[in-house]
Amino acid sequence: MTGVVDFELVEPNLYTFGGTEAVDLVKPGQILRTTTEDCFGGGVLTVDDLPSKVCERFNPVTGPFYVAGAEPGDTLALHFAAITPARDWGMSATFPHFGALTSTHATPTLQPPLEERVWQYDLNLQAGTVRYAARRADFAVELPLDPMLGTVGVAPAGGEVRASIVPDAHGGNLDTPELRAGTTLYLGVNVPGALFAFGDGHARQGQGEVCGVGVECAMRVTVAVDLIKGVATPWPRIETDHQLISIGAARPLEDAYRISQHDLVSWVAELTGLDRLDAYQLVSQAGRAAPGNVCDPNYTMHAAIDTAVLRGAVAYGGAHRRLRGLAATLW
């Protein structure tokens, strides 16, 4: 099939967005199939493998991929047709001085770190479940499987190179459960070729990723790629079959909220022709909001609205629907 690019991840060794050569080329209208390692680079195999001891680096991503024809000022559209666990287990952990309910590198206190502890989850893809088991008690419970990619981004603007653990306007470590299969992610292009990469799969995560770590899991990923020429996108946006989502990344958390709501208000105004105050009012009553992560170097929040509310407005010239159709040709 000429429209498919299969990329084999041999050894994950990319830990930044920007600053490196592309590993492969993808053309708009093509579908990329590849895999991602987990955030531990696959190094945490049992509950006795403490990440701070067994890992040297964190959060490898697969890529970067050069998108033919992509130039600054364009928008890259990535439709995630499939995000499927590549193993039947996932790992989570508390990590010293990382997470929302501990002091951290950026919010330091004089208190010692919390205990570093690892949890192993059994995944049941048929049943669609993820099994939590306590470490210090005889307590286990099945949670819904909800695979997602924590990290998807392009090379940043201004010649910057950012660690893969950082979320910002270029995407990166957004760590939002909204980035699941079936969605289209829109990212502004900052350099020729866009240079997108992704990784950090989670079998599931809570909103805010409070301990700092999801159910980390290697993934098989199928992504349909498109390019919207001459249209800029200031912050990461997601389209699903029924909603539009804007994502903000910042600290403090209210600024991530402000960015996401401001972007959604602007987007709604543009799509409906409403003036910004009327759009502000509509989003105020119809909008949804939730945190992605409250632990990474920037926190993320998303703002969402049902497309039904927008009375038929179509985003990015129908890119989401087109890419969904393209991906359907695979099956």
Next chain:
Amino acid sequence: MTGVVDFELVEPNLYTFGGTEAVDLVKPGQILRTTTEDCFGGGVLTVDDLPSKVCERFNPVTGPFYVAGAEPGDTLALHFAAITPARDWGMSATFPHFGALTSTHATPTLQPPLEERVWQYDLNLQAGTVRYAARRADFAVELPLDPMLGTVGVAPAGGEVRASIVPDAHGGNLDTPELRAGTTLYLGVNVPGALFAFGDGHARQGQGEVCGVGVECAMRVTVAVDLIKGVATPWPRIETDHQLISIGAARPLEDAYRISQHDLVSWVAELTGLDRLDAYQLVSQAGRAAPGNVCDPNYTMHAAIDTAVLRGAVAYGGAHRRLRGLAATLW
């Protein structure tokens, strides 16, 4: 019916939690029926009534009610059996230097305020809809009716008296859409009689209440009251038929997140017997989070978990189920 207290709101004149005499007495096991005015005290009747011109005070609450036997260290349980719009219209507005996408009293800039504009919503209780209509365009759309109370609280601790617009550990202006009919709100008691009050009904609001104002609406409220003796509750908690919810109120927003998640982790640990690190992990993967308001003197966020995940744990000795049963006797 001896178990019912009907209180007639004559003229809303309460704007604080704490510092005033009770207007009526309610006994645990009784049901209170009353009404609340909207946050404008009913003074905004058309889109030409600018709140900053026609209102002298904001956010009146109905009460306070003295709960027989309530003492500091107890927990008050308020089951909202019904929250029903008392009118077939609601009002919203932008208010000068108030809201998340404007500079404010606490986040001042040198920029002039946004335009003050009022929107009128038609409510259709039969259809369960709220009709948004743009002011500067021919654009209208129906949104789901989802009535809630923005403000419910008790007298604060430490002899404090707080304006009704402030949310904090005593409840108050939580402005979360989670406070809808069918839920039970738990509040720690700080003074004899608890002295609870409520108001600020919204026909609906978006998460975060980004412009600072919901679809403001007078409400008819039916609330079943109970008291859990000798059990303290540090932050407002909500129980629904299927989930437990903790609410934090603070600035910056990540602190509201931390408070709510910390309270939920502690609550889950207590209910399940898990140690706090195992509970932290469970909430990290199974928890949900969203903002209530990002505009009030304190921001609010809630943390939620499905009770199913807790394998049969029962909160507050089954108060929610008991109060739901009590309320059912009314019908």
Next chain:
Amino acid sequence: MTGVVDFELVEPNLYTFGGTEAVDLVKPGQILRTTTEDCFGGGVLTVDDLPSKVCERFNPVTGPFYVAGAEPGDTLALHFAAITPARDWGMSATFPHFGALTSTHATPTLQPPLEERVWQYDLNLQAGTVRYAARRADFAVELPLDPMLGTVGVAPAGGEVRASIVPDAHGGNLDTPELRAGTTLYLGVNVPGALFAFGDGHARQGQGEVCGVGVECAMRVTVAVDLIKGVATPWPRIETDHQLISIGAARPLEDAYRISQHDLVSWVAELTGLDRLDAYQLVSQAGRAAPGNVCDPNYTMHAAIDTAVLRGAVAYGGAHRRLRGLAATLW
């Protein structure tokens, strides 16, 4: 001397601003002499007296005093002619979950609190020194004595009553070392009589009061009182012989910064006739800023500018100079 009111503090029992009857009356133009207890109510006498064990309440203030003729919309001017340690020792401590380098009530984590430890300081009023002595090492050093009042405020607006530990627009627990003898504090009046009170003396404190506690010390206080009729003051302001200071209280800390700088820009514009953008530029280059506390329920920062820069502008009709002259009549 008819212009002097001597008030004897018998037993400190006031822990709020607002909500209580005045203990005495002071007329504009009079001088009040009284004492304040330390923030522990005098209960910490040795390094073995852990505050969390020996104290039931914290931060008593002396007052409130009713200022004859004071009405909402006026400004109260308090010139602190003398703030003198009433004892030759002071106490400091780490307090569980309080301070800037620990998790707290509002920034909770799952980490246990830091050790609670008390330090005793010897004061030498003749030498003007405060002696720090380490608890776990043979290390002592003299620091400059710099007495101040941590807490000065009036009854809040809107019928609120606030704990004395809270700083806000009404003053309160500002905890800034700028509030030393020789300065005039301006506070907006919110209720008839203003109802001012003060306490929480520190023999000295660092900027930000990072551990949450200064060198706590009972004080003898001499304050000359005046009233500026019909002039409102939005946030606490201080005038010294050579500078104007605005104080902001908020979270996050940048909002305390914004409030203080915004107030100073507005004040400079009003005093000089500059437009606000020209005043913004002047403050941008000539202004100073520092934190008072980064530990209390609201953080505080001050913004300062030398009056020399303002080319002869006189604040509040020369109230500071007049009160300084009034106080000089005492000696």
Next chain:
Amino acid sequence: MTGVVDFELVEPNLYTFGGTEAVDLVKPGQILRTTTEDCFGGGVLTVDDLPSKVCERFNPVTGPFYVAGAEPGDTLALHFAAITPARDWGMSATFPHFGALTSTHATPTLQPPLEERVWQYDLNLQAGTVRYAARRADFAVELPLDPMLGTVGVAPAGGEVRASIVPDAHGGNLDTPELRAGTTLYLGVNVPGALFAFGDGHARQGQGEVCGVGVECAMRVTVAVDLIKGVATPWPRIETDHQLISIGAARPLEDAYRISQHDLVSWVAELTGLDRLDAYQLVSQAGRAAPGNVCDPNYTMHAAIDTAVLRGAVAYGGAHRRLRGLAATLW
């Protein structure tokens, strides 16, 4: 003189830390003499040159310089022997959506930007003054000349490349008035050669740089370079003849405060042998704190303590004193 490296800045074209080749080599013990352009690249020549119109890029830095022998884990010591205005004028401005008293890219609102306005300052090096002149009034005043470098940094860790406008652990756009001539800056080395660069001179700035722009000025810079092998430095530190200073960079501002105070407490503990709680107490009473900038992508605050308080403790093996002596050989 063999110990002096003269580098001629031809055309400023470096806008990042990291990611580029060194322009020259400096050996430890050598003195580098060069110039820096102003943050406008010299493009703002009159008050009619609006930066948003005449500038394409902002904040050029001179460098990067490769320090012979510098390896990750070492500390680079840069003693600024001289920072002298290269012109007799400086420029400041309000810039659209940049600064502390306006909505910004990261704190967006729906309000339009403030007016963009430029101010020209006359510098008098003999008199040591900077002349502010209002744009909309006949008002001028002399302020003290206090030259500093806003931006000094090394290549970041983790392969990152950061825009020169960003302050963080690698230094960068610290924008603190503490970085004046006579001080030694310590920066942790992250890559071989350290790759330091500097620029963004200010003839003076207020604390917090509230409008976002100082009195921008090209500078002649003389810097004595040394290397402390095998000693890591987590955050930028400054030593003057009489004090030690730690700098934190983060948002929200309290985290910049926490980082700087935490680093100073740790540093004091290490230098004195005090345990961290005794050091915490000492810094709590003797420490100073102030913002550098409250406008850049990260805010900065510094924490300072007088070396006299530390009873003879010597930082970094006396590097500051040694470099000051080295620089004195130039005169």
